[in-house]
Amino acid sequence: MPHAVPADPDALRARFSEALSAMYRQEVPLYGDLLALVARTNRPASDDQDHRLEVERHGAIRLGTEAELVLVARLFAVLGLHPVGYYDLAPAGVPVHSTAFRPITARGLAISPFRVFTSLLRLELIADPALREEAAAILSRRCIATPRLLELLALAEAEGGLPEADADAFVAEALHVFRWHRTAAVDAPLYARLKAAHPLVADVVCFRGPHLNHLTPRTRDIDAAQAAMREAGMNPKPAIEGPPRRQVPILLRQTSFQALEEPVLFPGPGGEAAGTHTARFGEIEQRGAALTPEGRALYDRLLAQAQAAIADGAPHDDATRRTFAGFPDDPGSLHEAGLAFFRPGTPEPILYEDFLPVSAAGIFRSNLGHDNKTGGLAAGERARFEAALGAKVLDEMALYAAEAGEGQGAAHRSASSPDPLGTEP
Numbered sequence: 277m278p279h280a281v282p283a284d285p286d287a288l289r290a291r292f293s294e295a296l297s298a299m300y301r302q303e304v305p306l307y308g309d310l311l312a313l314v315a316r317t318n319r320p321a322s323d324d325q326d327h328r329l330e331v332e333r334h335g336a337i338r339l340g341t342e343a344e345l346v347l348v349a350r351l352f353a354v355l356g357l358h359p360v361g362y363y364d365l366a367p368a369g370v371p372v373h374s375t376a377f378r379p380i381t382a383r384g385l386a387i388s389p390f391r392v393f394t395s396l397l398r399l400e401l402i403a404d405p406a407l408r409e410e411a412a413a414i415l416s417r418r419c420i421a422t423p424r425l426l427e428l429l430a431l432a433e434a435e436g437g438l439p440e441a442d443a444d445a446f447v448a449e450a451l452h453v454f455r456w457h458r459t460a461a462v463d464a465p466l467y468a469r470l471k472a473a474h475p476l477v478a479d480v481v482c483f484r485g486p487h488l489n490h491l492t493p494r495t496r497d498i499d500a501a502q503a504a505m506r507e508a509g510m511n512p513k514p515a516i517e518g519p520p521r522r523q524v525p526i527l528l529r530q531t532s533f534q535a536l537e538e539p540v541l542f543p544g545p546g547g548e549a550a551g552t553h554t555a556r557f558g559e560i561e562q563r564g565a566a567l568t569p570e571g572r573a574l575y576d577r578l579l580a581q582a583q584a585a586i587a588d589g590a591p592h593d594d595a596t597r598r599t600f601a602g603f604p605d606d607p608g609s610l611h612e613a614g615l616a617f618f619r620p621g622t623p624e625p626i627l628y629e630d631f632l633p634v635s636a637a638g639i640f641r642s643n644l645g646h647d648n649k650t651g652g653l654a655a656g657e658r659a660r661f662e663a664a665l666g667a668k669v670l671d672e673m674a675l676y677a678a679e680a681g682e683g684q685g686a687a688h689r690s691a692s693s694p695d696p697l698g699t700e701p
């Protein structure tokens with residue numbers, strides 16, 4: 277029997293991210309407002325050529341168990357998303373470690389740049405052993421995939437790709453993993469105990485699935501978009517995470533509207549009890565040049581200096597601007613000093629496609645309600661995360677080096693591959 281026509285993973289991802297965006301706009305209407313605001317600030321009123329300029333660049337989920345990580349890795353593989361990088365959020369007081377499931381080819385990024393920052397809860401960081409066991413038992417009973425999704429995953433794996441005829445069904449079933457559950461899986465007292473341990477623990481353990489906690493469109497001018505959010509009364513974070521505004525943007529800048537306090541129902545002996553949960557928000561991002569290991573080390577050093585100044589009472593924007601004066605800000609100097617990756621033979625920087633642990637921790641903390649723990653936790657272990665995933669995460673620096681024509685990977689670059697990044701500011 278001839279094999280079915282396989283769906284193109286990149287095209288399937290474009291469909292999936294569009295469906296996910298529609299679902300999230302319906303679930304969180306303020307996110308729809310944010311998308312509209314970003315669309316307005318991205319282009320002058322007269323120019324509405326590129327309707328999808330602000331197409332979502334990423335979303336995020338938080339998982340409870342190793343089995344869930346393996347499951348979403350299988351789902352993401354069908355969508356052409358691969359785990360890149362390891363992020364340990366524990367030093368910033370957030371009990372997770374994470375990777376980014378993202379496209380790794382220029383073609384894939386051009387067709388659909390959507391990716392998912394995926395975190396795994398580190399239950400071992402709950403101090404109270406009884407509570408820890410209770411949480412583990414709840415998570416071990418939960419199944420985040422529908423039976424039909426499990427069938428489709430098995431089919432895709434057996435056939436070496438999802439049959440095109442099953443694409444609609446796959447998108448619909450995959451959406452279920454990411455949807456919001458208004459009724460919690462635990463009663464109100466247990467929710468309160470888990471939240472007291474850490475708000476993130478409650479967010480992961482107390483619901484039937486790893487609801488999408490935000491989506492993030494691209495903005496062309498994040499400072500203007502942040503100002504517009506404030507004007508619209510959208511309650512943005514007070515400061516933009518990441519590097520300051522520059523002539524040559526580097527890495528990633530992001531900000532969000534603060535997570536909403538949403539109504540939920542807790543099951544109980546006397547029926548359902550009304551309560552609230554705070555987890556979901558909307559974010560915007562602007563990306564710049566990918567930095568070499570040397571550039572990244574300089575970034576990390578300057579960021580630490582800026583944070584120290586802020587802790588000493590300096591205003592955030594002043595402190596970052598002053599400190600980052602020490603980071604060259606023209607293509608020539610960046611190239612000469614070997615601080616950023618460039619397309620071979622051009623002064624055109626390669627776009628950063630990954631995340632920043634300090635910024636990510638800032639995003640987590642400002643969206644976890646008021647109980648912001650800032651103390652450092654025991655460091656995570658990449659090896660443990662990879663064992664849970666059942667695979668090694670890819671090295672983002674090697675991907676950029678290959679793109680820049682350095683080393684082994686360069687041999688595999690296709691000279692005719694479309695440039696997905698040429699449209700970036």
Ligand code: OOG
Nearest residue numbers: 336393631635636639640
């Ligand atoms: C993920 C936070 C990290 C980003 O943009 O850095 C992130 C989360 O809150 O689950 O999405």
Ligand code: NI
Nearest residue numbers: 336492559639
């Ligand atoms: Ni994000």
